[in-house]
Amino acid sequence: MNFHFDQSGPLYQQIADQLEEMIFTGIYREGEQVPSTTQLSQELHINPATVLKGMNQLVNRQLLEKRRGLGMFVAAGAQEKIMETRKEDFYHDYVQSLVAEARKLNINEAHLMNLIKRGYQNGSTED
Structure with missing residues (x-):
């Protein structure tokens, strides 16, 4: 189990993020x-309070469940919940801005779809 910490945010959030990634993968x-x-x-x-705060974030998101006297366990459906959340984040973080930029460049939907297909075929995002 490898955790890597940086100055990007609170430790408890980094613990929650990294545990989530470990569940997802x-x-x-x-x-x-x-x-x-x-x-x-x-x-x-x-x-320990910092670790608990991070773990409780995952409990609140129903990715971990507490079992009295036994500890914390990965909840049923946790990986799928993470997948759905990440898909929605992908849409908000990337797709919306991609479409907005395409509109600024007068790239229509069909041309944008062709560019995306080309990216998949080439295995890269380079033009």
């Missing part, structure tokens, strides 16, 4: 136990 599978707050805080040399 299948490092932690649905129904599987994730390391305890104590384990993570000791391994990462971070305050």
Whole structure:
């Protein structure tokens, strides 16, 4: 388990983001136990309250579930929830701005679709 921290945001958010990525990529599978707050805080040399705050974000998003006396487990459907959230984020973060820029350049929908197809065929985003 490799966590990497930087100055991009609060530690608890980075913990939540990285645990989410581990669930998404299948490092932690649905129904599987994730390391305890104590384990993570000791391994990462971070305050347990900080780790718990990050993990609770995932509990609130129903990606992790607490099992009394047992610990935290990846919730059923967690990977699919992450996928759907990321698809929606992709639309808002990339597609909307792509379409807006295409309109500024007078690129119509058909031409834009051809450019996207070309990008898939070439395996790159270069023109």
